[in-house]
Amino acid sequence: MSGSGFDYAPAPESRSVVDIKSAYGLFIGGEFVEPHDGRHFKTVSPASEEVLAEVAEAGPADVDAAVAAARRAYERVWSLMPGRDRAKYLYRIARILAERSREFAVLETLDNGKPIKESRDVDVPMASAWFFYYAGWADKLSYAGQGPDPRPLGVAAQVIPWNFPLMMLAWKIAPALAAGNTVVLKPAETTPLSALLFADVCQQAELPAGVVNIVTGAGATGQELVGHPDVDKVAFTGSTEVGKSIARAVAGSTKRVTLELGGKAANIVFDDAPIDQAVEGIVNGIFFNQGHVCCAGSRLLVQESANDELLTSLKRRMATLRLGDPLDKNTDVGAINSAEQLARIHELSDVGDAEGAQRWSPACELPEHGYWFPPTIFTGVTQAHRIAREEIFGPVLSVLTFRTPAEAVEKANNTPYGLSAGVWTEKGSRILWMADALRAGVVWANTFNRFDPASPFGGYQESGYGREGGRHGLAAYLR
Amino acid sequence: MNDPTATGPARVEVRKTYKLFVGGGFPRSESGRTYAALDAKGGFVANMAKASRKDARDAVVAARKAFPDWSGRTPYNRGQVLYRVAEMLEGRREQFVAQVRAGEGVSERAAAAAVDAAVDRWVWYAGWADKLAQVTGSANAVAGPYFDFSLPEPTGIVAVLAPQASSLLGLVGVLAPAIVAGNTVVVVSSYARPVPAVTLAEVLATSDVPGGVVNVLTGDAAEVGPWLASHMDVNAIDLAGADPELARTLEEAAADNLKRVLRPAGTDWAAEPGIERMVALLEIKTVWHPIGV
Numbered sequence: 107m108s109g110s111g112f113d114y115a116p117a118p119e120s121r122s123v124v125d126i127k128s129a130y131g132l133f134i135g136g137e138f139v140e141p142h143d144g145r146h147f148k149t150v151s152p153a154s155e156e157v158l159a160e161v162a163e164a165g166p167a168d169v170d171a172a173v174a175a176a177r178r179a180y181e182r183v184w185s186l187m188p189g190r191d192r193a194k195y196l197y198r199i200a201r202i203l204a205e206r207s208r209e210f211a212v213l214e215t216l217d218n219g220k221p222i223k224e225s226r227d228v229d230v231p232m233a234s235a236w237f238f239y240y241a242g243w244a245d246k247l248s249y250a251g252q253g254p255d256p257r258p259l260g261v262a263a264q265v266i267p268w269n270f271p272l273m274m275l276a277w278k279i280a281p282a283l284a285a286g287n288t289v290v291l292k293p294a295e296t297t298p299l300s301a302l303l304f305a306d307v308c309q310q311a312e313l314p315a316g317v318v319n320i321v322t323g324a325g326a327t328g329q330e331l332v333g334h335p336d337v338d339k340v341a342f343t344g345s346t347e348v349g350k351s352i353a354r355a356v357a358g359s360t361k362r363v364t365l366e367l368g369g370k371a372a373n374i375v376f377d378d379a380p381i382d383q384a385v386e387g388i389v390n391g392i393f394f395n396q397g398h399v400c401c402a403g404s405r406l407l408v409q410e411s412a413n414d415e416l417l418t419s420l421k422r423r424m425a426t427l428r429l430g431d432p433l434d435k436n437t438d439v440g441a442i443n444s445a446e447q448l449a450r451i452h453e454l455s456d457v458g459d460a461e462g463a464q465r466w467s468p469a470c471e472l473p474e475h476g477y478w479f480p481p482t483i484f485t486g487v488t489q490a491h492r493i494a495r496e497e498i499f500g501p502v503l504s505v506l507t508f509r510t511p512a513e514a515v516e517k518a519n520n521t522p523y524g525l526s527a528g529v530w531t532e533k534g535s536r537i538l539w540m541a542d543a544l545r546a547g548v549v550w551a552n553t554f555n556r557f558d559p560a561s562p563f564g565g566y567q568e569s570g571y572g573r574e575g576g577r578h579g580l581a582a583y584l585r
Numbered sequence: 586m587n588d589p590t591a592t593g594p595a596r597v598e599v600r601k602t603y604k605l606f607v608g609g610g611f612p613r614s615e616s617g618r619t620y621a622a623l624d625a626k627g628g629f630v631a632n633m634a635k636a637s638r639k640d641a642r643d644a645v646v647a648a649r650k651a652f653p654d655w656s657g658r659t660p661y662n663r664g665q666v667l668y669r670v671a672e673m674l675e676g677r678r679e680q681f682v683a684q685v686r687a688g689e690g691v692s693e694r695a696a697a698a699a700v701d702a703a704v705d706r707w708v709w710y711a712g713w714a715d716k717l718a719q720v721t722g723s724a725n726a727v728a729g730p731y732f733d734f735s736l737p738e739p740t741g742i743v744a745v746l747a748p749q750a751s752s753l754l755g756l757v758g759v760l761a762p763a764i765v766a767g768n769t770v771v772v773v774s775s776y777a778r779p780v781p782a783v784t785l786a787e788v789l790a791t792s793d794v795p796g797g798v799v800n801v802l803t804g805d806a807a808e809v810g811p812w813l814a815s816h817m818d819v820n821a822i823d824l825a826g827a828d829p830e831l832a833r834t835l836e837e838a839a840a841d842n843l844k845r846v847l848r849p850a851g852t853d854w855a856a857e858p859g860i861e862r863m864v865a866l867l868e869i870k871t872v873w874h875p876i877g878v
Contacts, residue, residue, distance in 0.1 A: 235728065251720070251721075346843070349843065350840045350841065350843060351840075353836075353839070353840035353843060353846075354837045354840040357833050357834075357836035357837040357839075357840065358829065358832065358833025358836060358837075360848075365843065367843075522842065537874065541870075541872045546870070547868065547869065547870055547871065548870070548871045548872075548873070549870065549871070549872045549873070550873045551872065551873065551874040552874060552875055553731065553873055553874070553875050556727070556729070556731060556733075556873050558725065558727035558728055558729070558733070560725045560726050560727050560728075560733075561725040561727050561733050561735070561871055561873070562723070562725070562735045562869050562871050563871065564869070566740075566868050567820065567842070567843065568842055568843045570843065571843065571845055573869050576723060576725055576735065577723060578723070578735065578869050
């Protein structure tokens with residue numbers, strides 16, 4: 107990463123494009139209000155540990171007010187509005203997100219720690235595209251395969267994670283609104299700022315008050331929200347552990363639920379794969395967004411005969427990854443989102459050492475402040491190792507080998523998860539055979555980590571239920 | 586001694602003790618327990634095996650074993666197998682009518698209507714086998730040079746608590762949608778009206794449905810249900826036959842491995858079903874591949 111004679115000059119994106127207020131309230135009924143009991147918490151930049159803003163912590167009274175505002179907006183405005191008009195609001199939002207994309211990208215990178223080139227080229231454009239796509243569905247619901255006259259569910263409680271704050275917001279809010287629901291959304295505790303800026307977008311779009319409500323807070327706020335008796339739909343993206351607690355909490359109710367949870371994806375490389383492309387895919391699969399991706403390709407399964415060549419190329423490629431200031435346009439690997447997550451990555455990596463796997467990272471200087479972890483691979487990993495079984499949610503790749511396609515499938519499917527998988531081979535019939543045999547909701551063949559609003563995404567087994575994206579994602583908000 | 590040729594009292598009937606249907610065979614309950622099934626007027630009908638925790642677990646093992654073959658069949662083949670079930674059921678029409686009538690205490694005409702509808706239901710579902718992919722799948726127009734499509738796949742092992750009142754039609758209404766797409770099933774029959782479930786098991790055993798695709802446990806859903814709901818190798822649970830309180834506790838237990846849960850919904854089993862039940866037991870898989878030369 108350094109000393110190559112080709113050192114990059116710093117190329118930081120300017121922070122001045124975005125105004126961060128010193129304190130934020132809750133967005134309820136179309137305006138910012140102070141929390142009932144006046145509590146706030148701080149959100150910090152994980153790259154520098156600098157405090158960015160104080161954010162309101164919503165308590166039961168605030169959640170109640172937000173749900174009531176959403177219910178009012180549902181009954182009096184949004185569910186009565188013709189689909190073509192709902193569509194126009196969503197198109198407005200899509201356009202505003204695109205117009206203010208630099209602002210959002212910088213804010214997202216500051217609050218989350220992800221490289222600016224990811225927030226600029228992936229997160230923000232994808233969020234805009236998601237609204238644009240679902241806007242078009244709003245007046246075509248009778249063609250969505252849900253019967254001739256599908257109806258919205260009512261008020262949706264949506265809880266999203268910190269790894270793609272704005273993109274997850276878009277995945278949740280766009281289909282809900284297109285189908286005629288109103289929402290109360292809780293962003294993650296460590297990344298609330300882009301959702302609060304989105305509230306500003308709702309005002310700018312003149313979205314009717316109460317159609318979108320944003321309540322910030324930690325786990326307790328989320329629990330309060332999904333447990334609220336006047337909520338008709340719960341949508342959650344996050345850990346499998348919390349997903350299970352939500353599934354228990356809604357038992358016996360009439361609430362509809364979709365859960366998009368953890369994963370331990372196998373990325374399978376056959377010996378006939380184009381190695382350079384596969385290496386790019388592996389790097390994208392596990393080091394994109396610092397590995398904070400539920401569908402990250404965190405288990406690399408390499409055909410034995412290709413193992414040495416692939417590892418040599420992979421290590422060479424990893425040595426060129428640039429870790430550092432997330433606002434720098436040349437940065438490939440940004441900061442770990444929180445001290446807590448960093449501790450979890452350290453813990454599981456240490457377990458990898460203790461269980462006998464061999465750790466390797468390129469020579470890599472970590473910044474003095476903030477939360478950082480170098481891109482890391484473990485070789486000599488077996489299926490019994492915890493680093494091959496548990497979701498690390500960081501830039502840590504476990505490498506295993508296989509000999510036959512059947513063994514690859516056996517190992518890939520040997521997990522309680524089932525969110526995604528990757529296959530690299532030049533042989534078409536083998537791709538389709540593997541795609542058929544892998545128990546995962548998304549299979550990327552000769553590519554990895556592709557997302558699109560038109561493409562259904564979601565998991566098998568303990569990776570959750572329901573799909574987001576496409577016509578299937580719309581079904582989660584209709585009856 | 587009685588003269589066998591003389592006109593004597595009515596023939597003494599052979600009283601039956603039915604067994605479970607697991608992995609294509611008819612084992613007794615491992616627990617050795619039985620209970621008496623009564624008709625709607627309280628008269629004795631037959632002894633039934635009372636399934637235990639061990640029976641439930643054995644049935645899940647059988648269902649898991651049957652899953653690769655059944656889910657790997659072509660939809661065309663599964664459709665034919667389901668259609669054959671309809672044929673076999675129709676062949677036993679009179680027997681089913683008598684059993685439904687006795688168990689549910691309905692008129693001859695109502696029982697016949699339920700049996701006819703059950704036969705028709707198998708025919709209806711048989712036809713879905715090779716249409717689900719087109720109706721529930723999609724080609725996805727993504728913004729990039731990728732071929733991207735989504736297809737349905739079976740969820741896996743489905744535990745089913747069959748409706749308590751509608752002993753045949755309700756049973757078929759939960760069974761057929763589960764297996765048509767390639768799932769395999771462990772079903773707990775109606776407790777008070779279990780006989781049509783056992784006769785249906787006899788139909789399945791002599792049809793082309795492979796052993797283990799449908800496993801029938803007679804017994805108490807409240808006793809067996811919790812073991813199925815918490816079983817880590819069961820992928821989905823249909824709570825049609827559970828009362829609200831039982832349904833709540835089983836849905837809670839099902840969260841341990843995030844089973845797909847179908848809540849009881851007061852379904853009218855005589856009405857045309859719609860595809861919701863099938864769709865709820867499907868997973869959508871999306872496959873991406875780059876387009877290039």
